[in-house]
Amino acid sequence: MNNTPSNHCNCDTQLIDTIAEHYRAILQLIGEDPSREGLVKTPRRAAKALLENTRGYRQDAEAIIASAVFEHPGSHMVIVKDIEFYSLCEHHILPFFGKVSVGYIPDGKIVGLSKLARTVDAYARRLQVQERLTGEICDAVDHALPNKGVIVACEASHLCMKMRGVEKQESTTFTMHYKGAFEDVRLRQEFFELLHQQK
Ligand SMILES: Nc1nc2c(ncn2[C@@H]2O[C@H](COP(=O)(O)OP(=O)(O)OP(=O)(O)O)[C@@H](O)[C@H]2O)c(=O)[nH]1
Ligand SMILES: [Zn+2]
16 A cells, blocks of 8 residues: 555556556447547556546555644644545546545644645545545544544535536535534534635
8 A cells, every 4th residue: 555645657557558458449439440640549548547536546545644643732623625636426437526625623633734635635536426535534534633523524516417417517516524523513613614714
């Protein structure tokens, strides 16, 4: 398991070639000529892009967080908001993308801020549904760090609802997941008020 995430596909050549073979067959099935000049390299490019967009399967999110946990006596809410992400919906393998905000209340330790963003990526770069993505991020923070509560809010646009199917261009989907002290509606309100404060 690689705990130092890289954005690029370092997958072995055989895996790339095998996926590329399937893309070549798909190109033929949709009526294209995979040997024409513009498409010759496409199956390998598409294979590498797919592996890059699903690199989260080869990352251990909880280990990413655990690699930067620091002592801290305070217990006030910490929020990293508007972490942008790109994911693929598991039903259509089409992109959904948006922003995730993560809040937690420390209990003796804090986490390196970038690790929260890396955790979002580790789960987003898989085949997902938005609800599970939101819950997995929340669980990973909860498991990796002593805390009094964790909350994750996610707002996303799904291309499977825009460029095909129901074709609704303006709809976005909002999901949240929370634990511990965030069961208290007043604390959730404080979190959302802080999220919506103007910069
Ligand atoms: N809950 C949830 N549903 C999702 C997500 N991404 C895509 N979907 C939905 O998954 C559902 C799959 O429904 P199906 O009826 O099996 O597939 P479909 O015939 O392609 O459906 P349409 O999109 O309505 O054309 C659709 O309603 C999608 O909008 C997600 O992240 N969460
Ligand atoms: Zn979909």
